[in-house]
Amino acid sequence: MPKWAMVIDLDRCTGCGACNVACKMENNVPIVDPDEAQNGRAMFWMDMVATYEGEFPHTEAKHVPKPCFHCDDPPCTKVCPVGATYRNPEGLVGQIYHRCIGCRYCMAACPFTAKVYNWYDPKWIDGAQVANPDVSQRMVGVVEKCSFCAHRLQKVKETADVEGREIQENEYVPACMENCPADAIVFGDIDNRNSKVSRLSRSYRVFRYMDDLGVKPKVYYLARRTSS
Amino acid sequence: MEIKRRDFLKLFGSLSGAVVLGEYALDEVMELPEGIIELAKNGPGVETWQNTICGLCPAGCGMRIRLIDGIPVYVKGNPIYPINKGGLCPLGLNALHSLYHPDRLKRPMRKNQSAGTSGWEDVSWDEALKTVSDKLVELRNTGKPHHVAFLGHEENGLMKRLIERFMQAYGSPNYYQCSSAQNNVVPYALLHGHTTMPTYDILNARLIVSFGSNFLEEGYSPIYYTKLYSHHEEQRTRYVQIESRLSLTAANADQWVPILPGTYGALALGLAYVLIREELYDKEFVQQRMVGFEDRVDRSGTRHVGFKNMVLGNYYPEKVEELTGVPSSVILQLGREIGNTRPSLVIGDHGAIDNTNGTYSAMAVHSLNALLGNFEKEGGIFFVDEPPFGGFKSVPLDATARKGRSQDPIGLSKGNAFPLTRFSIESFTKNVLSGTPYPIDVLFVLGGNPLFSALNQKEFSQALQKIPLVVSFDNMLNETSEHAHVILPHDHFMESWGEVSNVTSVGFTHVGMQHPVISRVYDTRHTGDVLIDLAKRIGGQVSRAFPLKNYEEELKRALNGVYNSGTGAIVTEGVGTHWIQFLRQRGWQIGQYASFDEFWDRLIKQGGWWNPIRKTKRWGQVFRTRSQKFELSSQALREGLDKLVVKTGKTNSAQDREFVLSQLNISARGDTVFLPHHEPVPYEVDMPLHLITFRVLSVRDGQGAALPMMQEMFGHSVRRYWQSWAEINPKTAELQHVRDGDWILVQSDAGNLKVKAKVSEGIMPNVIAIPFGLGHTSLGRYAKGHGVNPNSIMKNLYDMLSGKPATQATKVRISVAT
């Protein structure tokens, strides 16, 4: 059984924000009203954590794209009263929108602020079919978050099934990775020691956010190199 | 986002609630015509993929569109297109929202006089075109074809040629492109005679020093640059970013060197000082390929100061430190570093040149490349060959056209300003307003939104109002097209034929193909077709200049040339560096297509054609100056100024020269005038802060503001959604008693605006930066009324030589707004 994981190379990533938008377009993530967005309700499955470190003129700016980390021991699924967020055997942490009762406990429990909520009924293109037809649209009152583009895995599996073969490496590619102009995102089966993710996850530059919590995020970051 | 205590006191103080039901503005983000909804709901669900070129900015990224039953539902980058190799910027990814935008113009419109100034009425294409062609015919019949002007924007390739052909045949000298490319090229033209921007071999350089060029965000092709930036597999290129603000490029650089606005040229010359002093420059290149480095004694025995002594005498580190705010230790370090690292490249753009001294600054920056011998070699600067388009035999002009063409261009300055460009928006506006040398009766505006981006917004809008017939091709009403009388809406790029070739600064010859991916959603037309139609309606020689049926045929004709050239290849999978190396040895040609039709089909299917192999060039082709050398002391500049001197018509040429120089606000005298040097910017002394602007990927120069998702992305990283903000340094903030998140009033001599402060360590003290792109009063429901337009408080200043708007020349003061 593969275990899906992601590596984001912060040395390559420029912080261009294409992944934020690619994800929104791929997953039909709603646009909210301007005031709503300003009041902390903008919905990004792939967020951008932008910070400054150091004091002028020795300022360092950091841009860290942040999806859901698909923790291997996810604190969010543990607390869900109805099992509307769950971890599947391949390590994907999913949401069942039609089961979610909207208690937002999982949001409160996620140490990485990875989940967003439909504060209102999201409005989209009329004739919703003109959005990405592969992804269902959500409704008011449920939590959603990065799914590692699980619908793409589904598609790939179906194709592989029909063709009677295994899924190839690089066949299952999330939208953010596919669109990253810097090729900073790598995705794959981390249990396969020969895969690129696995290789990169053993790089000397690798780190995970809040590793000490023991939730085992499956999104690894490669620290920036600076050449002097 | 800091939370303010007083906000929390509000918690109890007022029961201010957001109980505003139904205030959810984005009810339906996008709007679709009935037919499409019907198809989307009941179609069989057949999936297809098509390639095209993104048309949301001139950067020319390849785009792949997913269609279900012929309806675009998804876009991504074309992975085999060499510019972007599968990546798209946020704006490009949002292209569907521009296709389905609810405020797109659905058919031609005409201002209805009786309905007041803002009243529009729908008209048929025939009627609209008749309105325009009647006027055009009338002007030609009365011998005034030059009363027609055409303001283009970023169009290049065939579209540009088509408009040129139209204006020629019609008989007007007044086709201009109101974009920075026109002005930006001036310094390069002065130094080495080129009329296109140079290309930088970023991939092979080991050190890149950028003077204000925010190429990852504001560059000519940001995704192309991002690809280059991130591909440092084997060795990590070192990036140094010199800029007043920690832009995205600076954030990714290894070193950020903050510098005071308007002093980039001085710093470049400071680095030149180090190179010269420590003899780190390319002596061979300087000796053989450069003019004006050493002092020179002319025939009359006068000694002319060369670049070397001018630099050594004036740009020693202590002085440069004083001018630029960059510590002399950093100047020494940087100078030594570029001198000792090879190949090292220097790029100057944006911040470095958006000022009154921009041309001189760009010359100073570029002179470093010359000192490093960075021409026609790996990790250096080169020039890309034009695509081998097929053309037309030019049709001879008729007498009316010849007469019209010989008139003075209206875009040229009357007085002593901007001697080196054919067009500046400032001169154009002044001439139109004064009606000299002749009035403008018809103005075509294609693309862009000059009224939004200009610095002389008030005057420009008056000029527009003075013109009896303004024809716009916009497919959405914007600030400029609100002033039009007739709008002939252009197709969306997904609906029309087109080509995007040789995008500025991209390092290979290429032609990207656009084709109708979806049949027209509304009753719009391709501007090319419209011009051809107009020409036919005018008849005579004008009509004869357009023998082909439509723009599609024109495209085919052009690409036939490419096919016949036998060079380059249709973009394909798996083109890596090694493959290119291999091909370079083996020679590079197509050969595998039996006919043009086969070539054409393949071309449309794959998305484009390219040729990464450059023709080897002789030095005479590299440097197109009279001396065939890199002219540090610019002969072209000397000639340009001389012409002005002659034009002033005084007797004493020394006095005339003095007069011209003071008119241009050039403070240098003598030989220095022709050398790259630092010109002080006429800043007000009593204003404490430099106002600078920057653009972000999602909104670019304002167009993205029309799309709701781009508004949301605009300030996502600083959590200012759909809003503008002003970045200031904590020290400045303290001095001005401003706290993060406060509303501040930014005042200049030209006006004021209110914006929220963002206190940031990523900007120099005494500088304030406001993103450009928001603050629209038009451009659809999502753009209107959000944020501010910093250009509206900028002083009406221009580059003294090129006429480029000086967007960093204004100083402001700020105070907490109540």
Place this chain on the structure above:
Amino acid sequence: MTQRSGAMVDRDEILFRPIYFTGKGFHITFGILALVLLWSLYMYVTQLSSGLGLTGMNQPVSWGFYIVNFVFFIGISHAGTLISAILRLSKAEWRRPITRMAEVITAIVLAIGGLHPIIDLGRPDRMLNLFTAGRLQSPLLWDVTSITAYFTASTVYLYLPMIPDIARIRDRGGKMKWLYTFMAWGWRGTKRQKHVLNRAISILMVMVIPIAISVHTVISYIFSMTLQPGWHSTIFGPYFVVGAIFSGIAALLIVMIAFRRVYHFENYLKEIHFQYLGTLLLIMSLIWFYFTFSEYLTGVFGAEPHEMHIIMYKLTGPYAVFFWGMILCNFVLPVIIMSFKKLRTITGILIASMGVVIGMWLERLIIVVPSLANPRMELPAGMYMPTMLEWSLFAGGIAVFVMGFMIFSKFFPLISIWEIEEGRTHGRKEVEERIESYLPAAERPG
């Protein structure tokens, strides 16, 4: 008003009075509260139709007033059953006039508090999922279970000791006889009945104590089972329980003082009762402070950066007003009032109690919001501003509380009459005997 048949005038007649006489003040107050309730119901309907967007919650502050009030109300509910059970268990004779009111508080407030998580749901229509797809591993489900258990136990515990009183009202005749007949369950006051009732009460009071403790422990688990800084703390269980009892006592005191005034119960709720409960309040205040101190000291001493960030946010940041307000209300105010004899009047105690109720509400706010507002990731701090909707529902909750009490007082005696009587008849003797039993046996000569 209904005229009683017969001339039977009870010794404790005043305790029956509210059932038979209703003044104008009652109607006005009730009317106003009903309007508040109606308004809040209307607001809730708007929330149902538009979504939780009408609240001030957001990302990352995904919980706000509803959860704060949930914890707060459930905390108050500990007034009752727990205090009365403990007092009963410890045979504190002075409890007799107090227990009923305490138990009523529990029943009403528990109902209000228990509704809050439902109000907070984005999809209340899918509540049934809790039963069809409920995961017992989720602390939220522990809550559902323990609150249900507590509610059941405490209503039964309220009801059982009411039976003899209900029978009396039945016997007095008058309005709604059928109700009292039904509820009296055929109580005739036989020896056997008395024995069974006493047994049942004894069993319940022993049972109810762990259930009550479990309720607030489990509520604390909602927070402490997550890894969030400021929440993930082992001390939270007892801390919450102590806080609950603390706020419960304060609420009880307020209710007692109010009804004492309104219904002239001065003869029953005597100075001494307030002094005793006041002492309990003081003790709880000290215990509460001890827990608070431990909670924050360990945090500060450990100085784990995220934990520290939250603590500083509370101590010196935007929430400092609330934090120090809480310390003032929960500690400084009650301790000062209770320590000085001069201040320890009924008014003083009322002020202290109101302070504690407010302080404990602030404590809930300070626990819920700052941890959410300061994500561990380097994201900007969120901010939370409750909207009119949330204030309205808060007001609605309080209205329901007062209205519940008012209605109760119109049907049942607020002070357990039979227990007072029992005190008169058996209590004295029993206490004497008990005291006797404490003392050393008289020395026998030889």
